Amino acid sequence: MSGPVASEAAVVVSGVDKVFNVGSADEVTALSGIDLTIGAGEFVSLIGPSGCGKSTLLRLVGDLLTPSVGEVTVFGKSAHAARLDQDYGMVFQHAGLFDWRRVAANIELPLELRGWSRADRTARSAEMLDLVKLTDFGDYYPRQLSGGMQQRVSIARALSFQPKLLLMDEPFGALDEMTREHMQLELLRIWRETGTTVVFVTHSISESTFLSSRVVVLSPRPGRIHSVVDVDLGDRTDETREDPAFFAKATEIREALRADKDVG
Amino acid sequence: MNGGRTLRMVATTVVALLLVVLLWEGYKWMGGQTDDHWPGTSIGLPTTTDDLTMPHATDIVGELFEEVRDGRARLPLYLFLLKKGWYTFQEAAIGFTFGLAIGMGLAILMLRWRVVERGLLPWINVSQTVPLIALAPIIVTWGRLHDLPDIFSISLIATYLTFFPVAVSALRGLQSPDAAHLELMRSYAAPWRTTLFKLRLPAARAYLFPALKLATTLSVVGAIVGEISIGTKTGLGRAILEYAQRYAVSPEHLYAAVLGSAALGLSVFGLVSLAERLVMKRTEGMQRADEVVA
Numbered sequence A: 001m002s003g004p005v006a007s008e009a010a011v012v013v014s015g016v017d018k019v020f021n022v023g024s025a026d027e028v029t030a031l032s033g034i035d036l037t038i039g040a041g042e043f044v045s046l047i048g049p050s051g052c053g054k055s056t057l058l059r060l061v062g063d064l065l066t067p068s069v070g071e072v073t074v075f076g077k078s079a080h081a082a083r084l085d086q087d088y089g090m091v092f093q094h095a096g097l098f099d100w101r102r103v104a105a106n107i108e109l110p111l112e113l114r115g116w117s118r119a120d121r122t123a124r125s126a127e128m129l130d131l132v133k134l135t136d137f138g139d140y141y142p143r144q145l146s147g148g149m150q151q152r153v154s155i156a157r158a159l160s161f162q163p164k165l166l167l168m169d170e171p172f173g174a175l176d177e178m179t180r181e182h183m184q185l186e187l188l189r190i191w192r193e194t195g196t197t198v199v200f201v202t203h204s205i206s207e208s209t210f211l212s213s214r215v216v217v218l219s220p221r222p223g224r225i226h227s228v229v230d231v232d233l234g235d236r237t238d239e240t241r242e243d244p245a246f247f248a249k250a251t252e253i254r255e256a257l258r259a260d261k262d263v264g
Numbered sequence B: 001m002n003g004g005r006t007l008r009m010v011a012t013t014v015v016a017l018l019l020v021v022l023l024w025e026g027y028k029w030m031g032g033q034t035d036d037h038w039p040g041t042s043i044g045l046p047t048t049t050d051d052l053t054m055p056h057a058t059d060i061v062g063e064l065f066e067e068v069r070d071g072r073a074r075l076p077l078y079l080f081l082l083k084k085g086w087y088t089f090q091e092a093a094i095g096f097t098f099g100l101a102i103g104m105g106l107a108i109l110m111l112r113w114r115v116v117e118r119g120l121l122p123w124i125n126v127s128q129t130v131p132l133i134a135l136a137p138i139i140v141t142w143g144r145l146h147d148l149p150d151i152f153s154i155s156l157i158a159t160y161l162t163f164f165p166v167a168v169s170a171l172r173g174l175q176s177p178d179a180a181h182l183e184l185m186r187s188y189a190a191p192w193r194t195t196l197f198k199l200r201l202p203a204a205r206a207y208l209f210p211a212l213k214l215a216t217t218l219s220v221v222g223a224i225v226g227e228i229s230i231g232t233k234t235g236l237g238r239a240i241l242e243y244a245q246r247y248a249v250s251p252e253h254l255y256a257a258v259l260g261s262a263a264l265g266l267s268v269f270g271l272v273s274l275a276e277r278l279v280m281k282r283t284e285g286m287q288r289a290d291e292v293v294a
C-alpha cells in the first residue's frame, strides 16, 4: 500500500483517467493517463490552456471528484481518507467567504468544525490576520473588503489549521497585477514559514515560474502531462522577476506550451 | 442612521394614510356633485357614494371613540377592537409559530431526501388550492370531536395558511448556497448536519424573511376566517361578522372593524420586519473598509 516512495511523497497520482458523463452523447475525457508524484514541502504549479483539465486534476487530488481509472494517494492514504482526516486546505478563484460571518469568524470556520476552543480560535485567527496583513480587519464583513482583501482572507482561512496540503485553483486570477505580485511574495513567505505542500493551478507563465519548484505543463484534449519543468531560482524576491534566469525558465515553459499546440 | 430610517417609515405610512383618506373623500365629494357619474359624462361610477356605501372618513374614525357594549360593560369602540384584536393576535401568533415550525421541518426533510421532495412538494402545492371556507368547518368539527379548545382549531387554520410559504421559500433558501461553498464544507469533511447549521440555514435567511412577512398576514386572515366559521364569541372575526349583519344601520362600525384587522395585520408584519432587521442587519448597509481606512 504505502511503499517507500509514497511515504515521502505528499501526492501520488498513478494511471488516472477522468471521463465525465460516461456513456452519454456529451462524454468528455478530461484527463488521460496522468502520473504525477509531488514530494512533501514542494510547490508545484499546474499550467496549460483553458479546458485542459487543471481544475479537474486538482479536484481529484482533493477528493471532490473520483478518478474514472487509476488512483490518487495523499500522504500514503487514499484521497478520500485524507479528506476525512482534514488534511486539505483549499483556495478557489473566488474567495467564497460566508457573507454573514465577520472576517475573523470566516477564518475560524474550519477551526470551529474541528472543535477548537473559542480562545484558541481567536488567537489563531488574529495570528492569521497578521500573516495576510489584515490585522485590523477581523471585525469587518467580507462585503466591506476589496476582492484582493477577500482573497487574502480566503487564504488565511485555508492556512488557519495548518493543512498538510494546500490546493489552490487560480487564487489570484481576479487580482490586478500589483496586488497579484504582492500576494505571490506573501504566499511564498507563508509556504517557507509553514513548510506546507502546495499544488497551484494557474494560466500565467510568469506566475508559475516565479512561484514553483516544479511546473507541470498539461496539454488539452484529452488532458495529459506534456512535460514537467524544474525551476531552481533560489529564494524569490521582486528582483527575481527581472533576473535573466527567470526569463530563461519562463521561455522554457512557454515553449513547452507551444509544443502542445503544434501537436494538438 | 437607524432612527432616521424608522422616522422615514413612519412618515411614509402617515402620508400614505392621508392620501387614502383624501382619495376616499374626494371620490365621495365628486359623486355627490355629479349624482354618481364621471364628471361630464353619463357613465356611472363603479360604486355609489352615499353615506351608507361610503361613510365619511371622519365618521369612521369618530365611531372608534363611541361607546359600545361588551357583555355588561360599556367601552369605546377602539378599546373594544383592541381587546378583540389581542385575542385574534394570540391565535394568529400560535398559528404562525406552528406554521413556521412545520414549514421549516418539511423544508429540511425535503432537502435531506430528494424522494421526499418529489413525493411531498406537489401535495404541499395542492394543499393550498383547498378553499379555506371548506376547510375551516372540517377542522373545527374535527377539533370539537376530539375535545380540543376552539382557540386550537382556529390557530390550526392559521397554521394551514402559513406553513406553505415557509416550506417553499425555506427549501429554496436551503438549496441556495453556491457549489463553491458546499465544496468548501466538503473539503473540511463536514457532516450533513454541520453543513446545515453553518451554511444552509444562515444562507436561507434571506429567502425566509419575505415569506415570513407574507405568512404573518396570512396567519391573521386564517385566524379571522377561523373565528367566523367556528362561531366563537371572541376575536376580531366575531366583531366583523356582527357588524356586517348590522351594516345597513351603522356602516361605520364595519369599516372601523376592518381598520382594526388591517392594523393588526400591519403590526404583526412590523414585528417580523423588526426581527429581520435584528437578524440580518449585521451583513448590510456598511461602508467598505478600504473607504474607511485610508
Ligand SMILES: Nc1ncnc2c1ncn2[C@@H]1O[C@H](COP(=O)(O)OP(=O)(O)OP(=O)(O)O)[C@@H](O)[C@H]1O
Binding pocket: A020, A021, A028, A029, A030, A048, A049, A050, A051, A052, A053, A054, A055, A056, A057, A203
Ligand atoms: N463537472 C463536469 N461535467 C462535465 N464536464 C466537465 C466537468 N468539469 C469539467 N469538465 C470538462 O473537463 C474538461 C477540463 O475541465 P477543467 O475545468 O479541468 O479545465 P481547466 O484546465 O481547469 O480549464 P480553465 O483553465 O478554463 O479553468 C473540460 O472540457 C470541461 O468541459
Ligand SMILES: [Mg+2]
Binding pocket: A054, A055, A056, A169
Ligand atoms: Mg479551471
